[in-house]
Amino acid sequence: MTAPGVDDAVRGRPTVTERRLHPVTPLRRAWAPIAVVIGWAVHDPDQAQRQLTRLTTTTLLIALAVVIPAAALYGFLTWWFTHFAVTDAELRIRTGLLFRRTAHIRLERIQAVDVTQPLLARVAGVAKLKLDVVGADKKDELAFLGEDEARALRAELLARAAGFAPETAHEVGEAPSRELLRVPPGVLAVSLVLTAATWATLAAALVVPPLLWWATHSVWTVLATALPLLGAAGASSVGRFVGEYDWTVGESPDGLRIDHGLLDRTHETVPPGRVQTVRIVEPLLWRRRGWVRVELDVAGSSNSVLVPVAPREVAEAVIARVLPGVTVPPLSALSRPPRRAARCVPWWWRGYGLVVTDAVFAARHGLLRRSLALVPHAKVQSVRLAQGPWQRVWRVADVHVDTGANKTVTARLRDAQEAAELLRAQAERSRTGRRGARPDRWMAS
Amino acid sequence: METGSTADTGTTGDEPVWTGLPPGLLRMRRLLLVVWLGLLAVGLGLLLGLLAGPPWAAFAVLPLALMGWGWVMLGRNWASWRYAERADDLLISRGVLWQEETVVPYGRMQLVEVTSGPVERHFGLASVQLRTAAAATDATIPGLDPDEAERLRDRLTELGEARSAGL
Numbered sequence: 131m132t133a134p135g136v137d138d139a140v141r142g143r144p145t146v147t148e149r150r151l152h153p154v155t156p157l158r159r160a161w162a163p164i165a166v167v168i169g170w171a172v173h174d175p176d177q178a179q180r181q182l183t184r185l186t187t188t189t190l191l192i193a194l195a196v197v198i199p200a201a202a203l204y205g206f207l208t209w210w211f212t213h214f215a216v217t218d219a220e221l222r223i224r225t226g227l228l229f230r231r232t233a234h235i236r237l238e239r240i241q242a243v244d245v246t247q248p249l250l251a252r253v254a255g256v257a258k259l260k261l262d263v264v265g266a267d268k269k270d271e272l273a274f275l276g277e278d279e280a281r282a283l284r285a286e287l288l289a290r291a292a293g294f295a296p297e298t299a300h301e302v303g304e305a306p307s308r309e310l311l312r313v314p315p316g317v318l319a320v321s322l323v324l325t326a327a328t329w330a331t332l333a334a335a336l337v338v339p340p341l342l343w344w345a346t347h348s349v350w351t352v353l354a355t356a357l358p359l360l361g362a363a364g365a366s367s368v369g370r371f372v373g374e375y376d377w378t379v380g381e382s383p384d385g386l387r388i389d390h391g392l393l394d395r396t397h398e399t400v401p402p403g404r405v406q407t408v409r410i411v412e413p414l415l416w417r418r419r420g421w422v423r424v425e426l427d428v429a430g431s432s433n434s435v436l437v438p439v440a441p442r443e444v445a446e447a448v449i450a451r452v453l454p455g456v457t458v459p460p461l462s463a464l465s466r467p468p469r470r471a472a473r474c475v476p477w478w479w480r481g482y483g484l485v486v487t488d489a490v491f492a493a494r495h496g497l498l499r500r501s502l503a504l505v506p507h508a509k510v511q512s513v514r515l516a517q518g519p520w521q522r523v524w525r526v527a528d529v530h531v532d533t534g535a536n537k538t539v540t541a542r543l544r545d546a547q548e549a550a551e552l553l554r555a556q557a558e559r560s561r562t563g564r565r566g567a568r569p570d571r572w573m574a575s
Numbered sequence: 576m577e578t579g580s581t582a583d584t585g586t587t588g589d590e591p592v593w594t595g596l597p598p599g600l601l602r603m604r605r606l607l608l609v610v611w612l613g614l615l616a617v618g619l620g621l622l623l624g625l626l627a628g629p630p631w632a633a634f635a636v637l638p639l640a641l642m643g644w645g646w647v648m649l650g651r652n653w654a655s656w657r658y659a660e661r662a663d664d665l666l667i668s669r670g671v672l673w674q675e676e677t678v679v680p681y682g683r684m685q686l687v688e689v690t691s692g693p694v695e696r697h698f699g700l701a702s703v704q705l706r707t708a709a710a711a712t713d714a715t716i717p718g719l720d721p722d723e724a725e726r727l728r729d730r731l732t733e734l735g736e737a738r739s740a741g742l
Contacts, residue, residue: 511709512679512709512711514676515674515677516676532709532712533709534707536709536711538709554678561680
């Protein structure tokens with residue numbers, strides 16, 4: 131449905147080869163009807179049993195004869211009508227059975243590339259490929275591709291996004307990766323044991339159901355509360371262990387590589403210059419061991435962990451690779467709010483701190499669970515100064531720094547005079563900070 | 576394309592030239608306030624006077640008091656809004672009790688919107704809204720003359736293009 135002129139222009143260029151997803155794709159939703167039936171049976175066992183006894187073998191067979199081919203046909207048709215193609219500047223995805231949908235994703239705007247393999251996909255030897263772009267949809271993932279194909283496609287996409295010539299992009303292949311850090315399973319397990327949230331959910335899961343049983347003597351109430359609580363406890367302990375197992379951070383010319391997972395494997399690549407903020411989180415119980423957790427924000431990406439647990443020096447070394455030219459300011463460099471800030475936020479004001487270096491705006495908050503957020507000046511989208519009436523009485527103000535990953539870093543309760551100067555200076559720095567930044571196509575210059 | 580010069584705006588160094596909002600917005604807001612609260616006062620007075628007896632109708636004074644208070648508040652709020660176009664960034668300052676000052680470098684702008692609702696259009700007003708990649712950036716200038724809004728939009732777009740930068 132393109133205009134004739136456009137059509138000619140397209141035809142003038144080398145033709146774009148469209149590809150299909152891996153043939154196992156139609157099976158990916160095969161479990162959905164079964165899950166629905168099981169869910170219904172669990173939800174209402176009496177009714178389910180009554181219905182089951184009423185079912186005769188014939189009706190069952192007829193139902194199967196209708197449902198299975200229909201589902202198979204649907205799966206097959208969705209697969210058949212989904213195409214993707216890589217052009218010089220874009221990844222095009224064409225999909226939809228009844229409602230056609232075409233997504234053109236500009237490669238130089240890629241914020242991250244994820245290759246994920248859920249457990250079943252690993253068994254089948256396939257993988258999902260997802261491009262994180264600002265404003266991208268869940269729909270714009272390529273699920274599923276063959277394992278090798280996904281890897282080759284990722285390498286090709288990154289090579290093209292990096293600005294390699296289109297003819298060579300195909301042969302550039304996977305950029306060599308150098309391992310920066312690997313989290314040993316033992317350390318990960320200990321770190322989870324030392325996380326208060328794990329214990330809180332576990333304690334809740336163990337204490338609340340007996341109390342409820344004692345109060346109500348109703349099996350259903352107890353089950354309805356115990357199952358979600360146990361689920362939350364499992365997710366925050368075992369789930370996190372499984373998800374963050376064998377966490378590896380690597381470095382390659384294509385950017386940062388983050389691989390993790392015991393059952394579901396995830397391989398994420400964040401091209402250079404895409405990291406908007408980095409946070410160093412230090413839970414209370416980790417402090418004695420000197421461990422920290424590092425979180426990062428990339429626009430359009432849902433993953434936010436860079437290092438689940440590591441000694442502070444190692445984590446800082448990784449951060450220095452992630453944000454080139456940035457050294458994590460030592461705690462002694464942070465300046466606290468003035469004493470009178472205690473009138474605005476009693477006690478906790480001691481946890482606030484701020485330091486601005488040549489490269490980053492760094493703000494700390496939290497007294498028990500310390501968190502230091504770093505924003506490179508080049509990533510600042512806007513700066514705001516806010517002051518409420520009570521804060522004005524005590525001549526303090528907050529400075530907010532907004533970044534592209536929809537995260538705001540706040541330096542709280544600064545002296546009003548200092549905050550006003552900070553606002554001006556930060557705006558200036560964020561404007562000039564761009565000069566030293568690398569281009570979107572990171573290999574082009 | 577970083578100019579960094581202050582010559583093209585006529586500002587000297589870091590001293591911004593502030594522009595307030597035109598009085599049209601204040602007129603519109605006060606008119607809306609008077610109309611709605613006036614209606615409420617009359618309705619309340621009539622209802623209470625008829626149903627509960629004339630002395631109760633005195634409660635209709637409450638919306639009137641609110642109107643008086645709102646009149647002053649709208650005036651103060653309107654007076655607190657101001658913006659300044661500097662060589663490389665736009666400053667917006669607002670708020671009486673909760674003061675907020677926003678600085679948006681032109682290079683970070685993704686989109687400039689000029690919006691005007693039916694009521695605003697009747698009063699000949701338009702708002703300019705700046706969007707950056709950060710959703711938290713709340714840079715809106717309400718109640719401008721449509722001509723000024725368009726001039727600002729064009730200028731911001733032009734400056735944004737010249738100083739454009741990615742994420």
